[in-house]
Amino acid sequence: MTSVAEIVQRLETYIINPALLLIFTAGFFLFIWGLVMFLINIEEKDKRNTGKDHMVWGLVGMFVMVGVYGILALISNTFDLGVDPRNPQSFNPDMSRIERITKPLFEKSLR
Numbered sequence: 001m002t003s004v005a006e007i008v009q010r011l012e013t014y015i016i017n018p019a020l021l022l023i024f025t026a027g028f029f030l031f032i033w034g035l036v037m038f039l040i041n042i043e044e045k046d047k048r049n050t051g052k053d054h055m056v057w058g059l060v061g062m063f064v065m066v067g068v069y070g071i072l073a074l075i076s077n078t079f080d081l082g083v084d085p086r087n088p089q090s091f092n093p094d095m096s097r098i099e100r101i102t103k104p105l106f107e108k109s110l111r
Helices: 001-041 045-078 094-099 105-110
Strands: none
Touching: 001 045
16 A cells, blocks of 8 residues: 555655646736736826736735645544645554445345
């Protein structure tokens, strides 16, 4: 089971966390770009609205990435997966319950 734990840990460390950070950073830069465009073009309504749109979508992108990070932490804590988003090296899943899994009740009733 250690190989599966290692794969999940590497997936989180090298793919999921950098992707979340990259998209969050893109949203932040989109927000800053929109703010700059808004302030530079304060006199022109069309360009000012474009700057507002960039700021709104930048905030939406950042909010979604924070939400995804929170949902991953919630799933990890709810199902006790042992994944700590603040410390990706601490993946230690609890596999003690695997031996207590039984067949579903409907299979017993079919016999």
